[in-house]
Amino acid sequence: MERSTFLARVRERLAGVDGPELPDSLPSTFASGDGRLFERFAEELAKVGGEARRVEPGAIAATVAQIAKESRAAVVAAGVPFREAVTAGLALAGCKVREPTRDEAAAADLGVTGADLAVASTGSVLIRMGPGAPRAASLLPPVHLVVLAESRLVPGFEELFSELTGRARASAQTVLITGPSRTGDIELALVRGVHGPTNVVVLFVEDGE
DSSP states (O other), rough: OOOOEEEEHHHHHHHOOOOOOOSSSOOOOGGGSSSHHHHHHHHHHHHHHHHEEEEOOGGHHHHHHHTTTSSSSSOOOOOOOTTHHHHHHHHTTOOOOOOOHHHHHHHSSSEEEEEEEEEEETTTTEEEEBBTTTTHHHHHSEEEEEEGGGEEEESHHHHHHHHHHHHHTTSSSSEEEEEEEOOTTTTTTEEEEEOOOEEEEEETTOOOO
16 A cells, blocks of 8 residues: 555544643653662663763763773764863873764774763663764764763653653754663574674763753
């Protein structure tokens, strides 16, 4: 069946049917947790093989240097918060910063991006793609470092959904990432790094905006 024919039939069947009204806000559920936001995020991310760290603004460079100590080159996406401290940390590690193009990302050991939000209940981060911030920066390097202010950490998807529409419309692509790439399609054996990085580190900066 052709697409136009299919859609015309759907419109015909739905003519005069009113959808349910959506609430202005979603009620909190058990998934929103007990207020231990960073601790819960770290626990959930660790379950899928990722790592979360919390640092004070003055410790960003030293922490990034430790994370990048085995990396020769990194791509840093546009919009990464605390960029000056992040690039200083890469320099301390002797890690060269490359332009965030697809080719450079494919050759880099480390990809650094920001994130709009982080979700404590699942250990997920919401990343928006756009000019200077290609998806390749989070997909192609074997290590993905996400940097964001701890104030961007929300309890659960109820809080995420309240902000998602506006943020998604303002970007070329919005993705929700939970830990390193992994798949169990091959003989039901869990394999990491098939479709993306083998390691994901989320760095929360305390009291940052």
